[in-house]
Amino acid sequence: MTQSEQAQKTELLAELEATCHRTFELVDSLSDEQLEVPYHPGVNPPLWEMGHASFFYEVFVFNLLDGTPSYDPSMDDLWD
Known part of the structure; x- marks a missing residue:
C-alpha cells in the first residue's frame, strides 16, 4: 500500500469513527x-436500522480496511 493510500485509509477510518460517535450521541x-x-410492514424500528447499518460498516469497512474483528461475532448471524 502506498503512503497516499495509507493516508486515505486512515482518514476514512477516522471519519467513520467520528460518524459512529455522532450517531450514538443522537440516538442517546x-x-x-x-x-x-x-408498526408498518415497510418501516423497521430505528434501533434495528442502526444495528443493521453498524453491522455493514463493521464487516465491509472496518474488517476489510483495518482487519478489525467483529465487536461481537455472535451477532453476525443476526444482522447478516
Whole structure:
C-alpha cells in the first residue's frame, strides 16, 4: 500500500469513527418514546436500522480496511 493510500485509509477510518460517535450521541438523546414507531410492514424500528447499518460498516469497512474483528461475532448471524 502506498503512503497516499495509507493516508486515505486512515482518514476514512477516522471519519467513520467520528460518524459512529455522532450517531450514538443522537440516538442517546432520544427518549424511549421517540424511538418507538408504529408498526408498518415497510418501516423497521430505528434501533434495528442502526444495528443493521453498524453491522455493514463493521464487516465491509472496518474488517476489510483495518482487519478489525467483529465487536461481537455472535451477532453476525443476526444482522447478516
